[in-house]
Amino acid sequence: MTTPAHPSAAALPAYDRTRLTPGIVHIGLGNFHRAHQAVYLDDLFALGEGHDWAIIGAGVRPADAAMRDALKAQDCLSTVIELDPTGRRARRIGAMIDFLPVERGNGALIAAMARPEIRIVSLTVTEGGYFMDAAGRLDTGAPDIQADAARPDVPETAFGAILAALKRRRAAGVPPFTVMSCDNLPGNGHVTQQVVVGLARLSDPDFADWVEAHVAFPNGMVDRITPATGARERAMAAAFGLDDPVPVTCEPFRQWVLEDHFPAGRPALEKVGVVFTEHVHAYETMKIRILNGGHAIIAYPGGLMDVDLVHEAMEQPLISAFLDKVEREEIIPIVPPVPDTDLHDYYAVIRERFANPEVADTVRRLCLDGSNRQPKFIVPSIRDNRAAGRLPLGLILESALWCRYCAATSDAGTPIAPNDPNWGELTVRAQQAKDDPALWLAMSEVYGDLGSDPEVVVAFAQALRALWAKGARAVLTDYLAG
Template sequence: MTRTVALPAYDRSTLTPGIVHIGVGNFHRAHQAVYLDDLFALGEGHDWAILGAGVRPTDARMREALAAQDNLSTVIELDPSGHRARRIGAMVGFLPVEADNAALIEAMSDPRIRIVSLTVTEGGYYVDSRGEFDPTHPDIVADAARPQAPATAFGAILAALQHRRAAHLAPFTVMSCDNLPGNGHVTRNAVVGLAELFDADLAGWVKHHVAFPNGMVDRITPATGQHERDLAQGFGLSDPVPVTCEPFRQWVLEDNFPAGRPALEKVGVTFTPHVHAYEAMKIRILNGGHAVIAYPSALMDIELVHQAMANPLVAAFLHKVEVDEILPHVPPVPDTHIPDYLTLIESRFANPEIADTTRRLCLDGSNRQPKFIVPSLRDNLARGVMPKGLVLLSALWCRYCFGTTDSGLVVEPNDPNWAALQDRARRARTNPAAWLAMAEVYGDLAGNAALVAEFTSALNAVWANGAETELRRFLAA
């Protein structure tokens, strides 16, 4: 028997676009689009529908798949008590994906668009090893040379802002929905930094007139494969791009929207000036926790995250590193008890219905480690504490990037910088300090002799004994 699918509880013909969203991936469709769908179901905000957009070839494939189903997205919540499917109708169109972004620029120039939001991944903001905008990146240099036909999202945003300024139209708000510390500041730096390369006057105007609210987003959303398509089929839906996700979701935002915003507080979004506190908690405990379980599990050939949490060594390693080395450096969060938040995170990781993969958690370590792990590493060192668990994690990441698991299985490329990481990991096998010399990840930490000695010991032990034995030794100590 086909199970029930919840359909949009509103007339989609009454919707008009107010948001252009760049990067219509799984997370956006399970998060921002769901919140808006809930708001529209209350009979509110129907002038805040989404126009999807993208700047990469994969976005064109998503556009084709969604267009075939009237831009409806299937979202299946994977609760252990039962699965729930719904069709999300918050998106009313998906712009053509073009090399010069002409359609995207035209849409963002429309005065009806008051918010431009983005999910372009943590690595998509052109930042250097210090977390600052990199004006020398080839993509940025190319956009600065052709500002009216840009290839990046930030170039397209600037071109549209330039059109609106010339037409005496109010600028839209630019809202990042990516997992980045200070994501609003990072986005502002990218847009202003690009503008400074070709039009200082425009850069100054953006600084003074365009809002970039910071926000924290959270929902575990696995990649889509045949398993997810089979789940959709069980609901009678032949959808090539369904989204599965956990029941939990959270969105915390600064209330900085001069051009207006939907009343998202009515559907559970928290508006607060203390986004940074929520963000630090989530990035360090959840995203950092993902890394803590991902690399030892992958080396031990554990495929799924809930299987990793069912392994006593991995679960204990996560808990010990979190309690001893991460939680002490998380600042207070309004109305939140930090140890209770960790308990929530551990239960979310252990949800057997999610079927999230350790490989997905291992993805893009070169961009994620500097944001999710290295800050906790630094905080411990600054207080005179050697965080042996986080150092062991760094050694496990290095071992993973060598390209084989402890049993000898090949690890397929799993990072935009995989070739460079693999080369460095191979050099580090005989010279462990070479790994910490990766300045784009560790900054100046290679100059800390005590850290280098601890890392050298940890990496040599991982190579000699394997991840499982070293987790056991760490926990016993």
């Protein structure tokens, strides 16, 4: 790693920020947005283009107020540090020009989104922030959804605020903005549309029909590994001469693939590397199966073997070989073709990204929220293999590793702290599954009907019992030996 010798090593925006005007309201100013969408816009502005597409930041949770305070104190500039193994690079991202007050009822947010110059409202509210039930529909029983349905004029959710702003625009004769999800969800545009329209239908069915007919929700695939910020990251910023309490670190790699469905207009992001295509689903499936699925494959054995960091897991020969075998034999063969992309080359890049020691991503982060991620990243690959007449023993072993992890102790007996919104329920079930493995597969919200597939049930039971009897190292050794 090379350490900068003076503050000028942190590059400032290469454009006059006073000439920027807003075109986007973004809800959810976490690390990923500031290392991804904001960076692409910063690059575009540096070309002298799109200066009417600056970002107004927003949040709907009380915790977002702390981020607002930090960013407003530094003129809404974000520090982004790329963690390249050959040397870190820092830059100050200036694409955001304001951050709205975070308040009950979201009055400032609704007013901003109702402004005619706002043509895109984008979102990073996390995978679990879309109020979807196990069947992939809006969870109408969620307390926040019920509250917004009862009081749509003073909403508490991002989706309720979007509806309130759209209603205001319609009344004023202003065309609707495009709603663009930047979250890591399969069909994120379709999901967002279901949530927004479904919420509207609870209080105003006619308005819901209008939203469904007139508001665009493009699908997109996003990708960049962005660790959480802590003391290490703040020290990195200080090494560049920056006193920033909320710097962002990220890997050098980034990717953004979008449907070109923006009736109100959009910035020319294709000039800075964004791919616009009708085949977003193909890119998305590739990424979710190979990258996100790969994360799960290394995470749970790493957690059971008390490995802390992702690159350290990749240095473990058993984990690395397990990843290779499952990816090459059970995942890549069932991923549909992607335009202009060799899947094996893509996987080679993924391996390099996982092994980057500068990122220092944690195994615990990859293990987080398995009850939400497994049905998206792992179970579809099991299902596709079964449809092709194959029994994917490696993917089934991965699922058994997740179950064993949820029992809340590593193989060495180290306690595993809660790491899932449903941790308590999962831990009880995982401990019961030690004696009756079928109980784990009975979670239909995760596995669907796989729990009634006799071959899957037998293979899962064998894997889970072996993990309890011998531990992850021995089980991986046996699996790799065939």
